[in-house]
Amino acid sequence: MKFVTSRENGTLKHIHKLVKQKKYRNKNKQFVAEGLRTCQDVLISNIHIDVLLCSENFYTRNLELCNRLESISDESIVVPNNIFNVLSDTKSPQGVMLVLKTLDKxxxxxxxxxxxxxxxxxxxxxxxxxxxxxxxxxxxxxxxxxxxxxxxxxxxxxxxxxxxxxxxxxxxxxxxxxxxxxxxxxxxxxxxxxxxxxxxxxxxxxxxxxxxxxxxxxxxxxxxxxxxxxxxxxxxxxxxxxxxxxxxxxxxxxxxxxxxxxxx
CATH class of the missing domain: 3.40.1280.10 (SPOUT methyltransferase, trefoil knot domain)
Structure with a gap:
């Protein structure tokens, strides 16, 4: 896991655009899936993860799960809780989101x-x-x-x-x-x-x-x-x-x- 504290980090900027912009998702053929249930579904479905992003709180409380997710991720990042909350699309973030390749057939x-x-x-x-x-x-x-x-x-x-x-x-x-x-x-x-x-x-x-x-x-x-x-x-x-x-x-x-x- 890599610890990032700056919102100016390139990967974090990339994730922010994926969350907010349809055209950017289409261009990169990636999307963001957020939440604990999503993590479980991805593991069950054997889907590869491009980027794993966790808040500090989530990481410290879910070490075993984070290690499993990291093993199928190209890049894994931990950020302070306040930065994660800014990137999240939900009112009460659970502290984990995944960047995945688009799934349509x-x-x-x-x-x-x-x-x-x-x-x-x-x-x-x-x-x-x-x-x-x-x-x-x-x-x-x-x-x-x-x-x-x-x-x-x-x-x-x-x-x-x-x-x-x-x-x-x-x-x-x-x-x-x-x-x-x-x-x-x-x-x-x-x-x-x-x-x-x-x-x-x-x-x-x-x-x-x-x-x-x-x-x-x-x-x-x-x-x-x-x-x-x-x-x-x-x-x-x-x-x-x-x-x-x-x-x-x-x-x-x-x-x-x-x-x-x-x-x-």
């Missing part, structure tokens, strides 16, 4: 085995919704998640933290355009279902999903575009008995994924 998108259930997020902006979708995809054994480039950054600290480790387990892919991917790729392998509020939509629970199925979830405020809806083979709606007329993207996607998993 986009480069292998041509090798996907489409035998299974998938989810596509089109222009979803709320990081909590993306985190919820990842957690539910993990819970219901969804084969993969596609995310359009205009969606919220999946590597933002809020998504990484909110996914509760699912980001390390669920394969995900970054795509340019939902309509194009559905029409030119997925529909060759399975059936696509647009989640929308149209009167023509099939009611969830009244039908069985195709063996190879993709559900498409749209923007929180505007839903899916007509072009994307038309690119899909079917439309699906979640039935609601109360007075509310819509669900947020994460909740709707989770309900649909649960139903998809029941059709296995």
């Amino acid at each position: 986009t480069d292998d998108i041509d090798k996907i085995d489409y035998n299974g259930k998938f989810v596509l997020l089109d222009n979803v902006q709320n990081p909590d919704n993306i985190a919820t979708v990842l957690r539910s995809a993990d819970a219901f054994s969804i084969k993969g998640v596609f995310i359009t480039k205009d969606s919220c950054d999946i590597y933002s600290p809020k998504v990484v933290r909110g996914s509760m480790g699912a980001i390390f387990r669920v394969p995900f892919y970054i795509i340019n355009d939902a309509e194009e991917y559905i029409e030119c790729e997925f529909n060759k392998h399975g059936r696509s279902y647009a989640a929308c509020l149209k009167d023509t939509a099939k009611t969830l629970g009244d039908f069985e999903f195709s063996k190879n199925a993709l559900v498409v979830i749209g923007n929180e405020a505007n839903g899916l575009s007509e072009m994307t809806i038309n690119a899909c083979n079917y439309q699906v709606i979640v039935p609601m008995k109360g007075k509310i007329d819509s669900l947020n993207a994460g909740v709707a996607a989770s309900i649909i994924m649960w139903e998809m998993s029941n059709n296995e």
